[in-house]
Amino acid sequence: MSDITELERRINSALDRIGTGLEALAREAPAPAADPAEMEALQAALAQERAITAELEERVRAIKEKQETHVRELEEKIAGMSEQMKAQEARMVQMKEVTIQLRESLEALREAEAGRIPDAHLLNKAMQAELEAFRALREAERGEIEALLGELKPLVGEEA
Numbered sequence: 001m002s003d004i005t006e007l008e009r010r011i012n013s014a015l016d017r018i019g020t021g022l023e024a025l026a027r028e029a030p031a032p033a034a035d036p037a038e039m040e041a042l043q044a045a046l047a048q049e050r051a052i053t054a055e056l057e058e059r060v061r062a063i064k065e066k067q068e069t070h071v072r073e074l075e076e077k078i079a080g081m082s083e084q085m086k087a088q089e090a091r092m093v094q095m096k097e098v099t100i101q102l103r104e105s106l107e108a109l110r111e112a113e114a115g116r117i118p119d120a121h122l123l124n125k126a127m128q129a130e131l132e133a134f135r136a137l138r139e140a141e142r143g144e145i146e147a148l149l150g151e152l153k154p155l156v157g158e159e160a
Helices: 002-028 036-113 120-159
Strands: none
Touching: 036 120
């Protein structure tokens, strides 16, 4: 440990001597006279570099803005598609339920037909289930058409 402390003291002492020497050199050496033509050239080069930097910064800003706009559009499109998927899923659940009701009604009609007992209530129930199935099918098709139109509108709008 004492070796480290001794080395640290010696390094600090050397750094102090170097600093003192540099200060003395700075006081003794006169500043070099600048050539006016060289100064003008350096100023022009600096101005040119600043202009290039500003232009590059503007390009970067424009690219970043364009990218943010594109990302925002994609997020909106994903949200819309997600809503369409939820609606389609709800229609599919409805179709499954209606199909189950239709099967049950048809099974009841078959059983009634096998016994040759005409039951107006069963016929009415089967017809209602069939109508509901057609309505659910129509809603599912409407949803598909709306989804297709939603995808085609931007394409048609761009071409128009």
